[in-house]
Structures are given as structure tokens and as C-alpha cells.
Amino acid sequence: MNGLISYGEPPAYFLYRSLAVLGVPHATTTRHFEAISSPSEKAPPFRADAAATLRRLGLDSERLTYARQVHGAAIATAPTRGGFAGAVDVLVTRERALPLAIFTADCLAIVACDVGAPALVVAHVGWRGTVRGAAEAAVKALGDAGGRPEQAVVTIAPSIGPCCYEVDDPVITVLRKSYPDLWERWVRAADPGHFMLDLWSANEELLVRAGIAADRIENPRVCTACHPELLYSYRKGNRGRLVTVAALP
């Protein structure tokens, strides 16, 4: 699907070419990866039967690091033992083999990785995260951890596309306030008072503005709402969660 490497029939997870070529252990699960419980502070979000699949991918679920995602732009450094990292939307590590996870169902899961540093960041970004600067926070976190933004490879997981993401005036008002020079590029008028919002273009542009090289962003532009047979979409009422996990090699 659009350049993603898929595993299983139907696919249980995807890999990204730009991370695979660097040997970065990672995956984005589909709705056919049936071993996820909802994330909470108390229990790790993967059920025991997911561990074997993750281990085959080089991801140690015992050290899986996750957050209570709150649609913000706050950053947490992953605890070296893994586990719960706090109420944040950006996780960063310099530790090798420490898997960082983001849970989504329409929002963007962004992975930014400079294997040479090494430094790894994952971020959860919806429209609120976009207006609050989560993409810029992710690049700052990478830089603060010793990563070089211009050297980093960035991936954007399947998420809701401009084909399906209709928003109304209140969202546009906040977007306009946050990005007065840019917002019009990301919005197309739909019915009166309604707009189609392109969070992909918005966050790609914000990542580049923060220092990421445009040609190092891999966005397969796969829309969660267009693929109910494969993905979860909150907007479409398919309310499970996709998980994007990555670790430094």
C-alpha cells in the first residue's frame, strides 16, 4: 500500500522503507494485529500474545514505553527501563533497543530518527497537537537529544487524510490564529462553515520549517477513514487503536 511494506494477509502491520533500510526496528500495526489493550498508566498496552510478534521485529515489549496522550506538545524522556512515561505526546530517547509507542486512530504518529547520534523521537499529532506545535516539539526533542534534524529520517503513519477530514469553523479559527501565514495552504472549503483539513501537508511543512529535510520525510498518505477493512478510524467509528512502535538499533 503506497510504498509501505506489509506483513500478513490481511496485513497485520506495516514497515517503512526509510526506517527498514537503516535497520531501525519498528512497525505500525493494523486492525488485524489483535493483541492490543487500551493504553493506561497501570498496565502495558500490549497483551502478552503480542510479545512474540514484536520480538521478531526486534522490539522488546518488556521495555515498551508509552504515554497517556493528551493532544499537547509536551515532551518526556523515556525511562530507561521503559513503561509509562507520563501525560505527554512526544517521547524521546538516546537508549538503544528501547521501543517507544504511539497509539492512534486518525491522528498522525510521527517517528523521527537520527541513527548516527543516536536519537529517536515519536509523536502523536492531531489537529490540537498541530496548533499546539507538537511537530516542532518533536524536532526540538530530537535536537536536544543530540540528533541532527537535517540528518533525521521521519515517517508519518496512516492517519486521516484531506479526502475525509472535515472540520468546522472553531477548528479553522484556532488554526488561523496559530499559523496566520500558512493555514490557508492546508484547508479546502467544503460545505458552508465546513472545511477539509490536510494535516499531512500541515505537519510536513511544520517539520521542514523546524529543520527536517523535506526529502527525508516518508508519508505514504494512507487514509485511516478510507480503509476501514484495514485500519481504525475514530471518525468512522472504528475505535480500536493502531500502534506505531520504533526503537534505536
Ligand SMILES: [Zn+2]
Ligand atoms: Zn480518506
